Every structure is written in structure tokens, then in C-alpha cells.
Amino acid sequence: EAGVVQSPRYKIIEKKQPVAFWCNPISGHNTLYWYLQNLGQGPELLIRYENEEAVDDSQLPKDRFSAERLKGVDSTLKIQPAELGDSAVYLCASSLDGPVSYNEQFFGPGTRLTVL
Amino acid sequence: DQQVKQNSPSLSVQEGRISILNCDYTNSMFDYFLWYKKYPAEGPTFLISISSIKDKNEDGRFTVFLNKSAKHLSLHIVPSQPGDSAVYFCAAPHRTDKLIFGTGTRLQVFP
Known part of the structure; x- marks a missing residue:
């Protein structure tokens, strides 16, 4: 079974440019x-989706960051x-x-x- | 406010010896704790967890100990192997689903 897929793996851009990241979760999640x-830090949550609904986006800097999970x-x-x-x-x-505590995050x- | 703290950024251990990674937390509402392992260029992978109703959980070479009164947990790896060299994160769920991670400890196991 495939794991969580992300692309691109690396991205270099100049400041003020836009950038987008894509994620395909594990099937059924x-x-x-x-x-x-x-x-040097641990991961920090930006946003959490339950299906297509963003249920926790309190840490997402909304002035410049946006996310979607249309389907x-x-x-x-x-x-x-x-x-x-x-x-x-x-x-x-x-x-x-x-x-x-019941469902592992992958x-x-x-x-x-x-x-740059 | 760092609710989960890993004060040792790195640890070096000889192969075959015990590795002990420490984690402290400040939020007394935390009732479940996890350890994640991360190799370079990969995402973190779940290693072992412990509920606050226990003080120890063992899985093969990995054991996690929880001291609730001290708000401290530790991960013991014995015997340590070179393949255990990675960054280890302690984490706790906030309000059941949001994971709060520590800053990580880089473990190096040398022959």
C-alpha cells in the first residue's frame, strides 16, 4: 500500500514568488x-482537514497561506x-x-x- | 510556550549499548505520548506510545517510561544498533488530535 505522497520534494524560489505543495494521503484516510x-524544530500543525472541511486552521498564517482539499x-x-x-x-x-491515541498519523x- | 521539551539535541552511543532519550512536558492535561523516528529526507514514522495510565510500555528493543509526577518520559533502546541513528521526536496530542512535538534528539550509534 502506498504511503502519503508529496510533491515536489524540493522547491527553490525567490522571495515574493508563489509556491504550491501537493499531498495525496493514504487511501481511506x-x-x-x-x-x-x-x-532544528519539531513539526508544528498548520491545518487539519476532516474530509474536505478545515477543522483546525488556527496556526495557518492566513495573509499569505491558503490550503484546500476539494474532494x-x-x-x-x-x-x-x-x-x-x-x-x-x-x-x-x-x-x-x-x-x-487510536489512529496513527502517517x-x-x-x-x-x-x-532566496 | 514549549509544552514538550527535549533538552538534549544530540546523543552518541556505541553499538550494543543502551540509548536513553529524554522528554519533559509542561501540560498536565496530556494523557498520551508518542515517540517518532525520522531519517533524513523522510517523514517521521511512529515508533512507540504510552498512555498515562501506564508507566512503562515495551516493544522489542524499545521501551518508553513515563513519570507523571515529574512530567517526564524517556525512550530506552537496548541494544542500540547503527540503523537506530536518526532524529527522535517526543509528541503528545493536544485535545485528542493535534500533535505537539518536541524539538527532537539526534541519535548517532557508532560501531
Whole structure:
């Protein structure tokens, strides 16, 4: 069974440019997460989806970040415009419904973004 | 406010010896804890967990200990193997679903 798929794996852009990341979760996983991981830090949740509904986006910087999960499967995370401080790894994870104590979160390999 | 803390950024252990990775937390509402392992260029993968109703959980070479009064948990790996070299994250779910991660400890197991 395929795991969580993310693309691209690496992205280098100049500041003020837009960028988008794509995630395909594990089949049957209704819950999808986007995490941000800065260098030397642990992942931090940006947004969580239950099917196509964003149920926790409190940590998403809404002035420049947006996300969508139109059909409750694939998801796209966008930054426009990108800033130097956005350089980080963007991780996507998915799980079955319910609390994490019962349903493991499976992570994709991440997209490493470098903003020049 | 760092609710989950891993104060040792790195640890170096000889193959065959015990590796002990530590984690402290500040939120007394946390009742479940997880350890994730991360290799370079890969996403974190779940390793082992423990509920607050237990003080120990063992899975093969990996054992997690929980000391609730001290708000401290530790991951023991014995015997350590070179393939265990990775970054280890301690995490706790906030309000059942949002994982709060520590900053990670990089373990290096040398021959």
C-alpha cells in the first residue's frame, strides 16, 4: 500500500514568488494534516482537514497561506507571496478518523522549500 | 510556550549499548505520548506510545517510561544498533488530535 505522497520534494524560489505543495494521503484516510518543520524544530500543525472541511486552521498564517482539499482526498497548500522565513520542510500526514491515541498519523516525506 | 521539551539535541552511543532519550512536558492535561523516528529526507514514522495510565510500555528493543509526577518520559533502546541513528521526536496530542512535538534528539550509534 502506498504511503502519503508529496510533491515536489524540493522547491527553490525567490522571495515574493508563489509556491504550491501537493499531498495525496493514504487511501481511506479522511483526516489530513499539514505541518511545518523549521530547522532544528519539531513539526508544528498548520491545518487539519476532516474530509474536505478545515477543522483546525488556527496556526495557518492566513495573509499569505491558503490550503484546500476539494474532494476530501488530495490537498494543496499554497504560499503567496513567499518570504525568506518560509524556508522550511512542509509535511503532510493522514490518519483514519478519531483521536490520535487510536489512529496513527502517517507522514509523507515532506517538501523542502528554500526561499532566496 | 514549549509544552514538550527535549533538552538534549544530540546523543552518541556505541553499538550494543543502551540509548536513553529524554522528554519533559509542561501540560498536565496530556494523557498520551508518542515517540517518532525520522531519517533524513523522510517523514517521521511512529515508533512507540504510552498512555498515562501506564508507566512503562515495551516493544522489542524499545521501551518508553513515563513519570507523571515529574512530567517526564524517556525512550530506552537496548541494544542500540547503527540503523537506530536518526532524529527522535517526543509528541503528545493536544485535545485528542493535534500533535505537539518536541524539538527532537539526534541519535548517532557508532560501531
